[in-house]
Amino acid sequence: MVITTDKGALAIKTIEMFSDGACSGNPGPGGYGVILRFAGREKELSGGEAMTTNNRMELLGVIEGLSALKEPCRVILTTDSKYVVDSVTKGWVYGWKKKGWIKSDKKPALNVDLWERLLPLLERHEVTFNWVKGHAGHPENERCDRLAVEERDKAALKG
16 A cells, blocks of 8 residues: 655555453453564554453453554554454455344354444555464563553453
8 A cells, every 4th residue: 555645645654563362251350461662663552441352452442542543554453363363354344244143153243342443444444464473472462461451451450
């Protein structure tokens, strides 16, 4: 993707994004952690909720990370969430939406409110999804997990 202006073509920025979610109980208190990296600089984002699920926190981390980008970017997203990666890369979420948020097993899709926030972001940015095994020593994934756990613990105290 190249952005074209009246002054010519601009190269699109490539951002590395790492995201993870955590939840104690499912549902229970949860948090997410995100690292955005561009041109040698990093930004960390995190947040939490008192009553949520792990999948909601995984989705919210991706949404918050992509929402923080001020212009369309090429994003290399690394996450340990099979739920997020498979739902997008295997096209499941697009099928759910097309069928009125009903899955192939005829059950309602979960987290529709978050999927409806994520899909426009996936149109705005060119996102490549990379899945990594969680808790397997991937440095950025481990850092995101620590951020998510800190937020989960804060949410538990508030809740």
